[in-house]
Each structure stands twice: as C-alpha cells, then as structure tokens.
Amino acid sequence: MAKFAIIGDSTCDLTPALRKEHDIDYCRMMVSWQTKDKKEREVYASLDWDQGISHKEYFDMLAEGTRVFTSQVSEQEFDAVFGRHLEKGEDVLYISCSGALSASVQLAKKLQPKYEQKFPGRKVIIVDPLNSCMGQGMMLLKAAEMRIDGKSIEEVRDYLEEHKLEYNQLATVENLNTLKMAGRVKASTAFFGNVFGVKPILISDAKGNNFAVEKQKGRRNALLRVVAMAKELAVEPEKNVCWISDAECKPEDLELLVSNLKSEVKFKEINVVPMGPIIGGTTGKGTVGVFFFGKKVEVVGE
Secondary structure: OOOEEEEEEOOOOOOHHHHHHHOEEEEOOEEEEEOOOOOEEEEEOOOOOOOOOOHHHHHHHHHOOOOOEEEOOOHHHHHHHHHHHHOOOOEEEEEOOOOOOOOHHHHHHHHHHHHHHHOOOOOEEEEOOOOOHHHHHHHHHHHHHHHHOOOOHHHHHHHHHHHHHHEEEEEEOOOOHHHHHOOOOOHHHHHHHHHOOEEEEEEEOOOOOEEEEEEEEOHHHHHHHHHHHHHHHEOOHHHOEEEEEEOOOOHHHHHHHHHHHHHHOOOOEEEEEEOOHHHHHHHOOOOEEEEEEEOOOOOOOO
8 A cells, every 4th residue: 555645735724843743744825915115025825934924923914904915826836745745656645725715626636637647656636625724734634643544545535525524613803804805804894893893703614615604792702602612513522632723812812712612612632723824814813713523514604
C-alpha cells in the first residue's frame, strides 16, 4: 500500500506544531491589502505567520478598517506542493477549504488528470469538506490518525465523505465591519447590527456556506448561546476534542467561552489555535469559532 501525503490549505488553522506532529502539509493562498502609505502589499496566507506581519498585527489592522483581499491556491502552488510528494512516490490526499467559500477545490480537480498523467501509478484524491478553519483542520487530523492506523487513502476518503457533515461549526464575530468590507453583509445591516449589538451565530451549513443560523443581542449572550448550542449538538463530547479558532478575541471573552464549555459540555479536551488569515480576513478581529464532532448538519442557508 503506497504511502500518502495529507495536504490542506491556508484555511485549515493547523499550527506548525500540529502539522509537524501529524505530518500534514498545506498549500498557501494569498492575501493583499493597501498599506497606510498607499502601497499594495501581497503575501502568502501563511499559517506560520512568517510573512512580516504577526497574528496580532494582522487582526489589529483589520480592526482599524483595512480591507484585505484573498485569493485561492494557485496552479503554481499546487504544482509545488503536490509535486514534491508525488516525486517521492507518495499519493496525495487534498482536503480543501469548502468549495462554497473557495474555488481552490475546483482548480485542484481540474489539475488532477495532469498530475496523474505526469506521475503514472500515483493517485490524487480530493475531498471537499464543506467546512473551513478547524472543521477542516479536524478532518485533516482524522485523516492522519487513520493513516497511522494503516487505513488506505480510499478508506480515509470514504470515511470523510460519509461523516464530513458531522463536523460542526459554531462561530460568532465581535462586530460586522469586516464582514461588510468583504461584501458578506450589507452596509445597512452592519450599521444597525453594530448599533444594536447584534451578533450572528454562524454555522457551516450542509452546502458548505457560512450561514447566520441565529442572532443574539450582545457579545456575552452570543458566546453563551454558542455554548448552549454545542451542548445540544455535540455527540459523546467526553470522548472528543473541541477546537477553538481564535482571531485575537479579548482574553475575558475567550475565558468566558472556554470555562462554560468545560462546565456545560465537558469535552474530553479543549484546544485553542489562532484563526488563519483567509477566513479571519473576512470575519475580522474578535471572531471565535468552536468546532466539534456532533449531529449531522442538515440546515441549508438561504
């Protein structure tokens, strides 16, 4: 049975330590923005935060009103990352960002025949997880666990395809300004939402879109509602890990969320990781997402 590489992309929120521990690679997307001196800056959307801007600086920049633009994985990046594994005789399992949020998965599928023709006998298998951030990251970690257990690349793909809608996301934002700049909400909605303190609860729906399934008034209420929904949706939480993707959330807000998850849902473990530059660049500073294995998502957002 051929060894296979497990590859994500810039939206998976896996830290350098997690990627090293579980032998997971990733393809980088790009982010760009206009600096204060009116110069255009474009850098890789690095999960290592090694492009001359720290996690805090990036999200502070967003909070100050800078709009960032994101782009999908390029053909050149796929060539480089897939190529280095295929050249070593490894098959490739690519677990992408949700196809509803990024065209990266469509490009990878378009390029798939090229790689299989260039590297005869090698397999390139692509999974659209219908999720992002640590929902996508959890699937990459599950794939790595199954690889260690001796499962084939096809067995891993089949498991993920069957269970991907059981990876739940519950997220909320601090304000609607970055969503407005990214074109995700109308200016009027953002204005009145911020005035009245409306905080959406965002899920990854059954088609992989981020959908505001509920709205709460006030940050505290939104965070506590996320906890209540996690308690309702989690399956055997005492046996499973909960992951939190954090976009420079206020320490007291993060502590409120984590302490209530510990007391109310009782996950086996709760881990916090930095939210990456792609999804965070759309949702803004203070966004926090809770990810866990739970009931199958059946909601389809309008």
